[in-house]
Amino acid sequence: MAYSTGEKGSTSTSKAAWSLKGLFTLAIDSTSANPTSRSSVPSNQTDGKDRPSTDKKSKKGSKNSAACQTCSSSSSSNHSQIINKCFCCNTILAFPNSATKYKCSVCHTTNFVHPQQHGQASSPSKATDFISLSDIECMVQECFSYASSEEGKGKPVREIFQSVSSYLYNGFKSYEVLSNSFKVKQSDYRPHRHTANINFAEIRDTFNLLTKLPTKRPLHSALKGASDQLKRISSPSSRVMHYRWLFILLEIPILSNALVPHDVNARAMTNELEIKTLCYDILKRCLGVLSCVDDTKVVSYWISWISHLHLDSFVHKVEIINLYITFQLKKYFYLANNPHIKLVFTPSPDIPESDQLEYFQHVNLKNHIESTPTSSSLPGPLQVPLSQLSNGTPTRGPTTKGKTKKEAKIRVQQYGNDWRIMSASRVLSLFLRANKMRDDKKVPVSLFYNSLVDFVNIKLDFDSWQSKKKLQTMHVCKEPELKSIIGFIHGKSINNSLFDDALLYICQYPFLISLGSKISVLEYEARRQMERKAEEAFINSLDKRIVIDVYLRIKVRRDHIVQDSMKAIKQNLTNLKKSLKVQFINEPGVDAGGLRKEWFILLAKEIFHPQAGLFHNVEDSNLLWFNIIPLEDPEMYFLFGAVLGLAIYNSTILDLQFPVALYKILLGKSLDKEDYKQLYPESYRSLNQLRSMTEEQLKDLELTFEVTVKDIFGQPHTKALVANGGKITVVKNNVDEYVTRYMRFFTREGIREQLDSFTEGFNTVIAGNALSLFSEEEIQLLLCGSDDHKIDIDVLQSITKYIGWPSNSDAVNSNVIKWFWEYLATSSNSQRKRLLVFVTGSDRVPATGIQNLPFKVSLLGHGLDSERLPIAHTCFNELAIYNYSSKTKMIDKLHKAVNESSGFGIK
Template sequence: MNCAAGNTPAELHAAINRRSPNKKAAAKKETPIMYEEDWQIRAAARMMSLLFTANDANVPRQPDGVLGALKTVHRFDSAVKHSGHRQGNMLPISSFYNTLLDYSDLVADFEIWESRSAKFSFCQYPFFLSIWAKIHIMEHDARRQMEGKAREAFFNSILNHRAVSQYLVLKVRRDCLVEDSLRGVSEVVGSGQEEIKKGLRIEFVGEEGIDAGGLRKEWFLLLVREVFDPHHGLFVYDDDSKYCYFNPNCFESSEQFFLVGVLLGLAIYNSTILDIDLPPFAFKKLLAAAPQNTGPQPVTSARINFKCTLDDLAEFRPALAKGFRALLEFDGDVAETFCYDFVAQVDRYGSIVEAPLCAGGEKRPVTNSNRREFVDLYVHYLLDTAVARQFEPFKRGFFTVCGGNALSLFRPEEIELLVRGSDEPLDVLSLKAVAIYDNWKTPKPESVPAVQWFWHFFETAAPQEQRKILSFITGSDRIPAMGATSLTIKLACLGDDCSRYPIARTCFNTLALYRYTTREKLQRLLWDAVVNSEGFGLK
């Protein structure tokens, strides 16, 4: 795109930031041309929207086993590169990102878009906004709603002469985590006052921890671990893909799936990463099921009409999808060779049950002429019809929390990255480059032996051990969507050498170390703390 002042990136950057690129022009106090009034930017945005729509429309996907990767054009988008989605695009969506917009007033642009004025805003064309820009806007939207609910609570406490918390406080017992969480969430949602929009605070019954973010992270971690446990029965796992999906034969009540939806929504709303194994198409299905938004809509709306395909099934159950493809490509007589009818064979706890895929399906043979219809109906049954009882409360729970305008700016793969974070290999050197130090009482704390030993231990540890160390410090073993450089670890000094363990303050991503005198002592005490600590205090 070109700005009215010229054609260089520097001039576009200056126009976006509403300042002149040279001092001489500024001295004359010339009024800069605002990008929302620039016809060239409007025209370029419309042209790019046509290209983006063409790029996004019905392009054949890559074959099974080949994972497309989103390319990156900005350091904040490095996590997108490793998201591992199979893309249906000729160009990765990050190719459309204009990262100069990361330095513009995104909040003002978002508010212009929300006001539905005739002014141009880049939120009308969200494909221009990088994952960093969208997360910035969503955090602003969430913070604005939280502050509004906090003000309401304050004035209600004055008018009603009773104490009203400005936070959503959930009190849970560790041994009854799911039950207490479900009861607390149900009570809040049942009040009908959007208390769920308040900032979340967790209290573990019988513990003295005060939640400044760390207990909330731990609550998410423990709840996800229990809810997504294969033995819990809410989800079924595929050994090949390592993904899970809704269990159509689950005996649990629909309220538990509602809780899972609320859990995902709260994680986004409170900027917390969840390590969940839902396949990528599940996020596309979720966004497609979003309630109609009465607010402003992007020109290239993120809302899509989702229809599950064989490619989606291949993400979750690749072996079954491979068998269906073999059926579609078979050269002989399908009816005589396979002897299939229009029924789905479903395993229900060890017994095979046949479910008709259409009226009279048990009497309708699969032939060469109708095998495509058979495969489509089979995929639709497995991914949609069979799990409707589980998906509906899950969807309702998610959109009970996430109903703001900012959500419509995201694409499904970006929502997945926002929820799950990035599982890219840890770049410890990047974490080290942005680390900060406290109380080491030296101009170069990175040269202190204990600090050097820690980074060496972190960098040379096995990948799984690195994840455990990261989880010990930050409360999550995954990198945020914006990349490793957006995760700032603080190393604090507790004092001179002693036999006490290091301390992690997950609320602030802080690891507090003593000035241990030997490398072996630091590694032993740190690793003991990592593998034995869970909860507020050491076991």
């Protein structure tokens, strides 16, 4: 019997209520209570029955006996307790130090304290040293031959294929046998970083063969053996090849069948409940075991293996893990919106009840959802097959009388203790790290998004996550035991690594969160800080009896926009988190968003102008980067950083031509050779050639640890890469150091003062943690908008709203609207961008796509013809147009307004 912390019904004692030992309940395998009886059972025997065979009375009193053992262990030195984690679900467990194994009451895994030496598994008919597809094919052929013989006629198919079933069960239940199987090179036992030496095609062919046999017993035996093996786990090993068998199991092609809807009409054996239950159990436990290994060397090998997977295989595995997370979250969403639902469990005679209960609950919910899509409070994605749920944009849910029904979102209290989601998220994070090593075969970060996370209350999750971090940094306690207890109560120990990450927050794994949800969190935090600053301004105005503006107001002249902007920002360093309002002097425009956009665009144009001397254009990559010898004062970089921060806070898109390295600097990340390669591709190739040169060739180049750069006037400046670099010659022994320092000089060291000023300006505005949810690619999208330079008119037309017509259909069928869309359909993409600049203030579409761009067309002049030009309300992304009498007149007026307008005014 075993108990775990946080479980209902766990026992504790009043005497030890405030001791660390009394905080946890006993978790011990039933056989470990009696050393004699434990030693009589071989440790490598896998019978799947780790529970004692007791009557109902003994079971009823088992919790009390566990409590007694806990009390006695706290007072007896011979029975002191050890606190450790389950090697599958990371649940914190306590057990006597004399125990050799203990069982987790959460995932029902038997954990061995020391690594187990498994003997050679064998069956009555064939010794199993390793599993081979050729051996299976031979055995299957023998079975078919036996079935067609006189002796085999009339015998059950299950009995005929018993030898294959035994062979597979004994092979898959032993990790040693499985680790020796499916090798590309059978004699290679050494770990390699580029490959796990797994023949993935052979694994897939093996299971494809098993699914085509006339009986499901061999397939069931293979899966059952793997499931049984995963229920008996040894302590984590530091040897990389000890985990090879887990990657073999993850390659089983039918694992994803457990996560897709049940087809009542399908007769395939992979559609049967017992097969799906075993597939679900294998996937769940493989992810659990992999997530519990924290050995840095082992994990680095795994990441390298994953990074070398074929693109299709890499994508497939990411989708399966994401689908598994969706599978878990779907239950919480459905139960949150249908609290009346009741599950009725009817056990299957072929599978133990404990093995199928959890999966049944998921299947019951899933089938209920699929069968009643219109009567349930479900979001759009839950009404489509689960295989389509791992990615994509959620659609609207069912409507009632034209209104979308408001759904209850999944709360952190529901999934915070779900070890399944946590383990899958941790494993998926390995794939994310591996993706960064895939060079030109990288997949977009959007592949890792989970669409069902959009139905999580992500703002509550973010607030809870931030509260936890504040508690960790603010709490100071000198008593270690009390510190551990308080840390455990809050989900993380300050003193003991056992309690790390005890609670799950989605924000800990931001790659699961879609860009739209991240932006909503960022806007939520920005809005909250703006409101706080406005409240402070109001309170200060009452206290000091003076009028204090609740806005950050910037007044500038168009011909002195840089100087005026710098002066305004310097004078309002404490007010940068207020909502921004811009006014152009001598222009009567009122800022409701449009003037702000214009200010950002004009200011960025001036800052990036070559005459400003702040940045230079790298010809090889056509990207902007910091000048090593700047012409302007370094404070100008402070202005640039502050402008980027204000743009993020005020949801404004800028036209920036910078490498990803700039956005990594904003996130406080270090730069590497890939960043230098993107910025200086030709120089990168030349530097790499130095490494392959001989000693004589390097000597002929006469290189030293110095670089020569030119300022914007063409004057040369010599900079040392190291102290006295001019006296150090580049030779074979130090060429690697030279290349590293050369790259670092142009990306970091040579522009240290400029970068410090730039980041200071940015951090003056951005002072929250919401930005940490973004990757550098997402920050680039957030600031620059989508890099899709082609504007899709069909999508823009589908999301456009019309104002001033009696109805939407009247607007769509009016001549002026028909002419407008016909004109755009035949226009060039550059002309479409000019229209977008005229209407919205920017030619970039939002990071989440043009489908999320608010776009309006309104009717002026009460529907009458006019000689006036169309008007743009950039504050609201609105084009105001007259009901012109002809298409030619409409095109002429629109063309003049778009191409010849400048500034803002009120008519």
